[in-house]
Amino acid sequence: MQHAAKPLRRWLLEAERGRGRALLAPGTRLTLDALADTTGLGALRGALADRNVLVSTGSQLAAAEALVELDGLARRIVLAPPDLKPTDIPAVMAGAGIDAVLCDGDHPGFGPDVLIAVPGPRVPLPDAAAAEVRDTEWVLLTSGTTGLPKMVAHSRAGLIGAIDPSALAPVWGTFYDIRRYGGLQILLRALIGGGSMVLSQAGEPMADHMARLAAAGVTHLSGTPSHWRRALMTPETASIDPRVVRLSGEIADQAVLDSLRRAFPGVAVGHAYASTEAGVGFEVTDGREGFPAALLDADGAVAMKVEDGSLRIRSTRTASRYVGGTARALADRDGFVDTDDLVERRGDRMHFVGRRSGVINVGGLKVHPEEVEAVINRHAGVRMSLVKAKSNPITGAIVVADVVIERTFPDTDAARAQAGLKAEILDLCRATLPAHKVPVLLRFADALAVTPAGKLARHNA
Amino acid sequence: MDMQSVITAAIEAVAAEQGKTLRPLTDDLVLLESGLDSLCFAILVTRLEDEVGFDPFTLSDDVYFPVTLGDFIRFYDDAARSQAAPTLAA
CATH class of the missing domain: 3.30.300.30 (ANL, C-terminal domain)
Structure with missing residues (x-):
């Protein structure tokens, strides 16, 4: 089976067993082995086949379980971010043609024609997931501050395109929620590469999160510069010993890069560019803000150009399209996605200067x-x-x-x-x-x- | 401190900080000839709002731009009085 065509459960089933890798949430631990061999859906699996499923769970662990269950089974997965407004749910469901909702615990009325699936205790998987063969479309919601969130469609191949499955399985940690692009990238790395992952939890004090990360022996930790600035103000951050520190989602300025290098001597501090629409763009590990201008002309999986002041990206990892509504085309005629992130050339370096809308x-x-x-x-x-x-x-x-x-x-x-x-x-x-x-x-x-x-x-x- | 002293002190501070040379601050000084540019006035209005607690330009329904320094000070004085007076609408 081709790398990109393999559903998540298949990756887990084919991985080496008994290595104790797990997804870790506060007070809960689910091994990757259990994730591969058991299901919380039971007979509902058949009913969910080929449906457009909204994953609307209270916890990140439940969302991760749902993704493994549904990838390859559902026709389309729409991943509801934690802050999706209840008032936006009907429009999201209509726009994405949702005919099933997977949720945990309480659920509001989703309408009479919708299958509601609430996972139960995990039981052994009956048929080794023979049914999970579909090329499921993944839909992520953008975190716009006004108006309806945009629904951005990705293929599985695009989502995992930047992941090297042969990389050593580390202990991943992130300040992101896995129901957004940045956090999902980390979850997929853990599932495909056979690594453990410490899930974040909304509202958890930074000190407690750090204690969990330290206890799990986190090796790779990522978040936005804002997350990191808060981490740097937390004494417990001294208790973690990561090998890789990564920033994305906002402009990483020289001050935060320097602070992290001082806090984690000898650690690779990198900042990456990725967005829900443009996918994973590039990573910079030289410790300097901005990125080499030479990346703009580079031949490779990712093509980049600057037009009208903003960075445009084209790659196999960019989203395929917007779903629902009257949303504009996601990419221009040549396949470039406008990131709306404005850049400026200073010498041999490109610098991010801000958002077009800001x-x-x-x-x-x-x-x-x-x-x-x-x-x-x-x-x-x-x-x-x-x-x-x-x-x-x-x-x-x-x-x-x-x-x-x-x-x-x-x-x-x-x-x-x-x-x-x-x-x-x-x-x-x-x-x-x-x-x-x-x-x-x-x-x-x-x-x-x-x-x-x-x-x-x-x-x- | 009375409004006149607050305003002249603020004008002098903005001019010093922006490297502008001021004409003598008399009541009949035409603001546009005072040596301050429009950014300086924008800064002045914001700093005064921070200090006295209101911005008469946004309080007023009419579009009014004072011409002389005297007008400018009266504009703030009037606004201060209406701020202090209880209103039925409140």
Whole structure:
């Protein structure tokens, strides 16, 4: 059977047994062997064959089990992210032609014509999964902040295209949820490569997550720069000893790369580019922000170009299309997906400057919040920052910043120390940025809101 | 501190920070000739809002742009009074 044509369960069945690899959730452990040999669906498996199934589970482990059960069995899997609004579910179901829902525990009304499948205790698989031969289409939802989430269709081949099954089976960990592209990539690596994986859990304190990662002996850990900045503020992070540290999902600035190198001496710190639509693009491991401009002209599995300021990617791993609704075409005529991530060439390096939709317009001059944050984050006293627009009667908008600092000041001279730090940060901005990009107001915050996808919550006023 | 002192101090701070040379800050100084550019005014309005707690430009329903420094200070003074006065609508 061809690599890409093999459903997940087939990978598990063919893997070497008895190695103790497992998916680890808080208080629960499910071995890959059990995942291969048992099923929680029993007779429901037949009923789910060839259906368009919405996977809407409360826990990530239940979602992982569902994916192994359904890949090769269902015609289409739609993976509901944890923050999918109940009010959006009818539109998602209609758009994706859903005729079955796999859920755990309580389930709202999904309509009379829909098969509801609730897995039970796992029992031995009756027929060695002979039925799991379909080329199931996978549909992931984007995490847009407004409007309906877009449904992005992938083939299994595209999703696993960047995975090397012969790689040594490590212990994977991620701050991502596996029901989004970034987390799903890690889960697929664990399932296909026979590695263990420590699942994240929404709402779990970072210290507890770190303790679980340490106990499992995590070797490969990934998350967004925002996740990592929070991890760096957690003392328990010192208890893990990873071999590979990886960032993706947001711009990895030099400050966060340097901080991670200091926190994990000798560890390979890499930042990767991937998106739900564009798939896995590339990984950079030289410790510098941005990526080599030479990658743009490289011949390989991934073709990249810059058009109208934004990065465009074409590869066998890009999504095939949008599902449902009146969504625009996913790729242009030549097959390139517009990432809407704006890039700029500086010497032999391409730098990410921000999202097309996030641009702040200061009296006709453009400001990318991310470029200002990168400057603020360079100050040694700063852990993370959020730059946003504030409406202004003269220029339409003006730039302001919320900053989280590395340590708290003693009460006695807090005001003076804060004023001094603020002046230093603003001096750094003025020395580096044109006047309209320098924050007009800078406030210290205890924490910054992060979205369920692990990115800084941006709400431009 | 009265509004006039707050505003002139803020203007001087913005000018110093943006490297602008100010004309003497008299009541009849035409703002556009004061030495501040529009970014400086944008910064000024934002800083004043931070300091006094309101931005009269967005409070007012009319589109009003003060011409002289005196107009500008009165605009803030008027807004401060209406801020302080209890309103039935509140």
